[in-house]
Amino acid sequence: MNGTHADLHKRRQAVLPSWLSTYYAEPIEIDHGEGRHVWDAEGNRYLDFFGGILTTMTAHALPEVTAAVSEQAGKILHSSTLYLNRPMIELAEQVAELSGIDDPKVFFTSSGTEATDTALLLATGYRASNQVLALRNSYHGRSFSSVAITGNSGWSPTSLSPVQTFYVHGTRRPGQPLAELSDADLIAACVADLEDVLGQVRDNVACLIAEPIQGVGGFSMPPDGLLGEFKKVLDRHGILWISDEVQTGWGRTGDHFWGWQAHAQDGAKPDMITFAKGLGNGLSIGGVVARAEIMDSVPANSISTFGGSPVTTAGALANLRYALDHDLQGNARRVGAVLRARLDDAAARLPVVGDVRGRGLMLGVELVDAHGRPSPAAATEALEAARRGGVLIGKGGLHGNVLRIAPPLSITEDEATEGAAVLVAAFQEAGRVIA
Structure with missing residues (x-):
């Protein structure tokens, strides 16, 4: 791990509980955001498809708020x-x-x-x-x-x-x-x-x-x-x-x-x-x-x-x-359908994708092994691969094998398409790793 994030992670481990988990093998600090994007403390830019656990509802740094x-x-x-x-x-x-x-x-x-x-x-x-x-x-x-x-x-x-x-x-x-x-x-x-x-x-x-x-x-x-x-x-x-x-x-x-x-x-x-x-x-x-x-x-x-x-x-x-x-509910319906279509297409082509579910801009992708069993390892790899590709998502499910996708409700169709391409590539990488 390089300087900024590595040092901060060590400080966190020293003073915060061990059960307070972080995402990623090399945890990142979110420094600032705008619209549907965030930047980490080392200058990397990401499409935020998790919104701080479905919390950034409209947009980062919304001027009205x-x-x-x-x-x-x-x-x-x-x-x-x-x-x-x-x-x-x-x-x-x-x-x-x-x-x-x-x-x-x-x-x-x-x-x-x-x-x-x-x-x-x-x-x-x-x-x-x-x-x-x-x-x-x-x-x-x-x-x-x-x-x-x-x-x-x-x-x-x-x-x-x-x-x-x-x-x-x-x-x-x-x-x-x-x-x-x-x-x-x-x-x-x-x-x-x-x-x-x-x-x-x-x-x-x-x-x-x-x-x-x-x-x-x-x-x-x-x-x-x-x-x-x-x-x-x-x-x-x-x-x-x-x-x-x-x-x-x-x-x-x-x-x-x-x-x-x-x-x-x-x-x-x-x-x-x-x-x-x-x-x-x-x-x-x-x-x-x-x-x-x-x-x-x-x-x-x-x-x-x-x-x-x-x-x-x-x-x-x-x-x-x-x-x-701004009818963000309507946007969730319209853009959510665009995102869902691309995830459904991936599910039809990739054996690692066992299920796609959800509604609007609250979508889950369940990853499985070659035998159709829940694969937490695939979900972890996909989470990491998506971050490397510039998209932040979440993870959950009873077995920890479901990717949680929930961007701010103001997301555009272009951003949904861009993010979906990164996610599909992450699914493919996860499939190769666990094969």
């Missing part, structure tokens, strides 16, 4: 929720209007993990139950309670838990027992599984929490309509539906503004939505939208020191308005 943050920082940085906060109220009004939740109220947090904590607090208190339903292969954060409902052992470091979690089937993953079923048959099987689990639970269940597309889980997806069918079962038992939109929200899937809307047949809608990441475009913000009856049910005093801070909400409001004014 920079101006809003700068203007607010020149007034006051912090006040807490004990005082009126105009940017927080204006952003809450906008989020509530967009949410689709009946009679919505909004609570802001500093992260998606904290949003999960809040949703669990609301649901378990409202239902007087600590029993929670979650999907297998799920991920909901890194706090004690969110780890307890994460159905992916690679991201769950302890079996201790403040809740009792029951995991149900809900996504289609290659190699899964239900994977070869048609969408209709898979929905029926998953609903039957949910009914079976509920039949074995002693007490009332507080909620089901589900990602419409599983992020860390490798962009695994349920068939459209599954969560709506789940909702019919949940309603019979009075169980709340929490849609984890930390990665799927704000138009990233292209077809819908929220991921849950792919399951909204017969008027089905969640009781709560958790959100974070893209709203702030890199600013630390998350939150929950819930029906007022649920949001107002907390029987004790509460505040938030940093949730909904003036600076983060001012920047987030500017970011959200930019996304709406």
Whole structure:
């Protein structure tokens, strides 16, 4: 490794936890960005196809966000929720209007993990139950309670838990027992599984929490309509539906503004939505939208020191308005189709590509060995090869063999085509290495 990055990596290892992983055999420092590109500290330029884990939603160094943050920082940085906060109220009004939740109220947090904590607090208190339903292969954060409902052992470091979690089937993953079923048959099987689990639970269940597309889980997806069918079962038992939109929200899937809307047949809608990441475009913000009856049910005093801070909400409001004014959801749909077509073409030609899935600008590519088994080694090699080719992507999945592709929603067709060519070459290199 050469000077700048090597030295900084040694300093990091000396003072930060060993379990705080980095990408790449030779980790890089992202120094600055503009639009859909970033530069590392040694001057190398990359197309950013991961956006800091699906967080840079609109663009790097978006002038509208920079101006809003700068203007607010020149007034006051912090006040807490004990005082009126105009940017927080204006952003809450906008989020509530967009949410689709009946009679919505909004609570802001500093992260998606904290949003999960809040949703669990609301649901378990409202239902007087600590029993929670979650999907297998799920991920909901890194706090004690969110780890307890994460159905992916690679991201769950302890079996201790403040809740009792029951995991149900809900996504289609290659190699899964239900994977070869048609969408209709898979929905029926998953609903039957949910009914079976509920039949074995002693007490009332507080909620089901589900990602419409599983992020860390490798962009695994349920068939459209599954969560709506789940909702019919949940309603019979009075169980709340929490849609984890930390990665799927704000138009990233292209077809819908929220991921849950792919399951909204017969008027089905969640009781709560958790959100974070893209709203702030890199600013630390998350939150929950819930029906007022649920949001107002907390029987004790509460505040938030940093949730909904003036600076983060001012920047987030500017970011959200930019996304709406420039129809970035539509761009995700159009350019996402261009990118998906090139990935599908690669899958048809390259044995190392076992599956392409996702929606809009949230696409996953599963890499496999010569026997069709998950290949983490191929994914690691493809990640490295893409970086060498000037494109940054992510990696996840239950076995660590899924490449996660999620550029800022303002990406152009030319940039998508350029990035896709680098990715296909990276797949080819990965195939040669593991052959």
